[in-house]
Amino acid sequence: MALRLLTAGESHGPGLVAVLEGVPHGLPLTAADIDRDLARRQRGYGRGGRMKIEQDRVRIVGGVRHGRTLGSPIALWIPNRDWENWSRAMAPEPPDDAAQAAADGDWRLEPVTRPRPGHADLAGALKYGARDIRDVLERASARETAARVAAGAVARKLLGLFGIRIQSYVLRIGEVAIPSPVLEYGEDGRPPVDPAALEEATEASPVRCPDPVASERMVEAIRTAGQAGDTLGGVFEILVTGVPVGLGSHASGDRRLEGRLAGALMALNAIKGVEVGLGFAAAALPGSRVHDPIGFRPPRREGTEPAPAAPGPAHPAARAAAARAGADGWRGPAAGFFRYRNGAGGIEGGITNGEPLVLRAAMKPIATLRRPLPSADLLTGEPFAAHHERSDICAVPAAAVVGEAIVALELAAAWIEKFGGDSVDDMLRNYIAYCERLAAWVHRAPAPEASRAAGSPPAGGSQAGAPTPGRDPR
Numbered sequence: 347m348a349l350r351l352l353t354a355g356e357s358h359g360p361g362l363v364a365v366l367e368g369v370p371h372g373l374p375l376t377a378a379d380i381d382r383d384l385a386r387r388q389r390g391y392g393r394g395g396r397m398k399i400e401q402d403r404v405r406i407v408g409g410v411r412h413g414r415t416l417g418s419p420i421a422l423w424i425p426n427r428d429w430e431n432w433s434r435a436m437a438p439e440p441p442d443d444a445a446q447a448a449a450d451g452d453w454r455l456e457p458v459t460r461p462r463p464g465h466a467d468l469a470g471a472l473k474y475g476a477r478d479i480r481d482v483l484e485r486a487s488a489r490e491t492a493a494r495v496a497a498g499a500v501a502r503k504l505l506g507l508f509g510i511r512i513q514s515y516v517l518r519i520g521e522v523a524i525p526s527p528v529l530e531y532g533e534d535g536r537p538p539v540d541p542a543a544l545e546e547a548t549e550a551s552p553v554r555c556p557d558p559v560a561s562e563r564m565v566e567a568i569r570t571a572g573q574a575g576d577t578l579g580g581v582f583e584i585l586v587t588g589v590p591v592g593l594g595s596h597a598s599g600d601r602r603l604e605g606r607l608a609g610a611l612m613a614l615n616a617i618k619g620v621e622v623g624l625g626f627a628a629a630a631l632p633g634s635r636v637h638d639p640i641g642f643r644p645p646r647r648e649g650t651e652p653a654p655a656a657p658g659p660a661h662p663a664a665r666a667a668a669a670r671a672g673a674d675g676w677r678g679p680a681a682g683f684f685r686y687r688n689g690a691g692g693i694e695g696g697i698t699n700g701e702p703l704v705l706r707a708a709m710k711p712i713a714t715l716r717r718p719l720p721s722a723d724l725l726t727g728e729p730f731a732a733h734h735e736r737s738d739i740c741a742v743p744a745a746a747v748v749g750e751a752i753v754a755l756e757l758a759a760a761w762i763e764k765f766g767g768d769s770v771d772d773m774l775r776n777y778i779a780y781c782e783r784l785a786a787w788v789h790r791a792p793a794p795e796a797s798r799a800a801g802s803p804p805a806g807g808s809q810a811g812a813p814t815p816g817r818d819p820r
Contacts, residue, residue, distance in 0.1 A: 347367070347368045347762070347768075348368055348759065348762070348763070349366070349367070349368035349369070349501070349755065349758055349759040349762050350366070350367045350368055351364065351365070351366050351367075351494070351497050351755060352364070352365045353365075353490060353493035353494060353497070354493075355424075355426075355490065355493065356436060356484035356485055356487075356489075357426075357483075357484045357485075357487035357489035357490070358426065358428055358429065358431075358432035358435070358436050358484060359426060359429065359432075359436050359484065360425065360426060360429050360436075361423055361424055361425040361426050361429070362423070362424040362426070362489070362490065362492055362493040362496075363421070363422070363423055363424075363493065364421075364422040364424075364493040364494070364496050364497045365419050365420070365421050365422075366409075366419065366420045366422070366497045366500055366501075367419040367420075368759075368762060369409070369415050369417070369420055369500060369504065370415065370417060370504075370762070370767055370768060370769050370770050370772070370773055371414075371415060371416060371417030371768060371769040371770065372414055372415065372417075372769045372770040372771060373414065373415040373500075373503060373504055373507070373770050374413060374414055374503070375406075375410055375413065375414065375415055375420075375500060375503055376406075376413050377403070377404050377405070377406055379499055379500075379503050380404045380406075380422070380496050380499040380500070381402070381403055381404060382499070383495050383496075383498065383499040383502070383747065383750075383751065384402040384403070384404060384424070384492060384495055384496060384499075385402070386549075386747045387402070387491070387492060387495045387744050387747045387748060388401075388402060388744070389743065389744070390552065390553060390554060390740075390741070390742075390743030390744050391552040391553050391564075391565050391568055391740070391743070392553070392568040392572070392578070392738055392739040392740030392741065392742075392743075401427065402424055402492055403424070403425075404422050404423065404424055404496050405422070405423040405424075405425075406420070406421070406422060406423075407421045407422070407423050408420060408421035409421060415500075417768060417769065420497075420500060422493070422496045422497065424492050424493060424496060426489075431454075432454055434452060434454070434455065435452065435454035435455050435480075436484070457477065457478040457479075457480070458478055458479040458480045458483065458733050459477075459478070459479060459723050459724040459725050459726075459733075460479075460721050460722075460723055460724070460730045460731070460732055460733040461479060461721055461722075461724060461732065461733070462713050462714055462715075462718070462719075462721065462732040462733055462735075463713065463719045463721060463732060464710070464711075464713030465483065465486065465713040465714070466482055466483065466486035467479045467482060467483055467486075467733070468724065470482030470483075470486060471724055477724070477725065479724060479733070483735070486615075487615075488615040488616070488741065488745075490615075491614070491615065491748045491751075494748060494751050494752060494755070495747065495748055495751045497751065497755060498748075498750065498751020498752060498753075498754045498755050499751065499754075501751070501754040501755045501757070501758035502750070502751070502754040504758050504761070504770075505754060505757060505758055505761060506660070507659060507660050507661065507664075507770065507774075508588070508590075508659045508660075508664060508668075508761075508777060509588040509658040509659040509660070509664075509665065509668060509673065509675070509678070510586060510587070510588045510589055510678070510757070511541055511586065511587045511588055512584065512585075512586050512750050512753060512754050512757075513541060513544065513545045513548070513584070513585050513586075513750065514548075514554070514582050514583065514584045514585070514746035514747065514749055514750045515527075515544065515548040515554055515555060515556050515582065515583055515585075515746065516548075516551075516553055516554045516555045516564070516580060516581070516582050516583075516742055516743055516746055517555075517580070517581045517582060517583050517706065518580045518581040518742075519553060519555075519564040519567055519568065519578055519579075519580035519740060519742055520564075520567045520568075520571065520578040520579070520580065521567065522560055522563045522564045522567050523560070523581070524555065524556075524557045524560045526583055526704070526706070527539050527544065527556065528544075528583070528585055528688070528702065528704055529623065529624065529687070529688055529689065529691075529704060530687065531685075531686060531687045531688065534641075534686070535641055535684055535685060535686040535687070537676040541585065541587050541675075541676070544556055544585070552565055552743075553565060553568070553740075553742070553743050554582075554743040554746055554747075564580075568739055568740045571739055571740070572739040574717070575715060575716035575717030576711070576715060576716075576717070576739075577711040577712040577713075577714070577715060577737075577738070577739055577740065578711050578739065578740045578742075579616070579708070579709045579710045579711040579712075579740075579742065580708075580709055580740070580742035581706055581707065581708050581709070581742075582706065582707055582709070582742055582743075582745060582746035582749060583704065583705065583706045584703070584704070584705045584706075584707075584746070584749050584750060584753050585702055585703070585704055586692070586702055586703035586704075586753060586757065587675065587676050587677075587678075587702045588658065588673065588675060588676075588677075588678045588702075589678040589692060589698050589700070589701075589702065589703055589757070590668075590671075590673070590678035590679040590680065590698065590700060590780070590781075590784075591678065591679065591680040591681065591683075591697070591698055591699055591700040591784070592697060592698060592764060592780070593697065593698040593757065593760040593761065593764055594606070594693065594696045594697045594698060594760055595696055595697060596695040596696045596697055601696065602695075602696025603693055603696055603697065603698060603756075603760060604622045604691075604693045604696060605696070606756050606759075606760070607620075607622070607703075607705060607753060607756050607757075608620040608622065608705075610752045610753070610755070610756045611705065611707045611749060611752055611753070613752075614707070614745065614748055614749060614752060615745075616709050616710050616712065616713075616741075616745070617707050617708065617709055617710075617745070618708050618709070618710050619707070619708040620705060620706065620707050620708075621691075621705065621706040621707075622690075622691040622693060622703075622704070622705055623688060623689050623690045623691025623692070623693070623704055624636060624689040624690075624691070625691075625706060628689065636689050637689065637690070638685035638686060638687050638688060638689050638690055638701070639685065639686045639687070640683055640684070640685060640686075641683070641684050641685070641686055642682055642683055642684070643672065643682050643684060644682065658673055658675060659777075661774055663774075663778055664774055664777055664778055664781070667679075667777075667778045667781035667782055667785070668781050670781065670782070670785040671781040671782070671784035671785045672684070672700070672784070672785075673781075676702060677700050677701055677702070678698070678700050679700065679780075679781045679784050680699065680700025680701075680784070681784040681785075681787045683700065684700065684701070685699070685701050688701045688702065688704060691703060691704040691705060692704060703753075703757075705749075705753065707745070707749055709741070709742050709745050711740075712737055712738055712739070712740070712741060714734060714735050714737035715732070715734070716734060718731040718732035718733070718734055719731070719732050720732070721733075764780075765777050765780070
């Protein structure tokens with residue numbers, strides 16, 4: 347069954363709903379698994395007053411029993427605490443005369459007719475014929491992303507069973523930027539960072555930037571923008587480790603994984619660009635410095651099992667099978683083949699190649715300004731300053747967390763297509779069988795020395811230099 351997500355709810359309505367269909371039977375899942383990511387979404391320097399009101403906690407109202415999924419649609423409910431202040435303005439039922447009289451003077455009931463440049467206000471009102479922009483802005487609000495984060499936490503839990511780790515960090519806020527820490531590999535293709543250490547540094551930063559010096563400068567940039575009544579955008583990067591070769595397809599454009607991931611990220615509020623791997627930088631480099639040389643490492647010997655705490659799938663048999671197929675925690679099972687760098691961002695021809703996925707998304711500054719830009723009234727055309735709603739100064743750190751959820755959902759969909767199964771047990775058997783096929787492929791391959799004797803050694807270790815080939819990058 348394909349993975350499908352539907353969300354509903356308005357920013358100041360009673361709450362948000364997410365219905366996720368296609369999750370297999372038997373996935374361990376509790377509200378705490380989801381609340382962790384909801385809390386991460388609410389953090390970050392530069393957030394507005396709404397985050398002081400909302401304390402997002404999910405209620406699982408369908409599809410889970412005694413801590414395990416049932417295979418039926420999963421229904422999630424996130425109440426809006428601010429609903430108490432908006433119960434008249436956002437009531438589903440039309441108000442009666444007494445309620446209308448009691449609400450006189452409530453600014454929340456006044457029609458919004460001054461569209462904000464950069465928001466869905468004007469285009470949405472004209473599209474639907476809405477005379478009150480609130481009919482559009484309530485759903486267009488980034489508040490909806492809380493529902494996507496909740497559903498993404500379910501997808502993350504499924505992928506985590508198979509050793510896939512998804513994390514994000516901020517590379518830029520305004521003019522303050524750092525380079526990607528994961529594209530330039532070490533000597534002989536060694537992983538450039540420890541994902542756990544990278545995550546620890548990221549979560550310790552108020553703006554989710556792993557560089558402490560840049561983090562302080564980003565905070566100051568946000569503070570300065572806030573004092574000026576302005577907003578800031580930025581860039582975040584998503585790293586996904588432990589991904590096996592073979593997700594996605596080259597056969598049809600709509601099955602190419604980078605297109606699916608990029609499209610899903612572009613559908614996130616305020617995202618204006620997405621890169622995979624080197625991204626646009628690849629256009630300025632010759633092919634010899636863009637494409638990733640291929641290496642090979644000998645397979646694990648039969649009977650050699652990874653340590654219980656080793657990175658990889660949670661299930662012991664799956665972890666052992668993945669290790670025999672070349673998985674090492676950074677790379678996923680790929681029949682023992684690896685890359686000396688990762689300019690492709692883990693995807694070639696629409697298919698994962700076993701290297702980590704690396705994606706970046708550019709977020710524009712938030713459209714709601716405390717010093718509004720010029721606008722024109724929706725109904726009269728008269729010039730006015732744009733409408734102001736309570737908003738953030740900078741939401742790039744939060745958007746990065748939402749980006750993780752979006753990537754998790756799209757990867758989980760590709761995972762279910764590849765490994766199928768009505769239950770997690772079925773999926774585990776399919777995954778183990780796939781890893782064993784990859785491991786057998788490695789056993790049939792010639793030894794690395796024989797391969798190198800038959801051809802030239804790989805060239806290029808980073809985008810600027812060349813590695814010493816032939817050594818195991820682990």
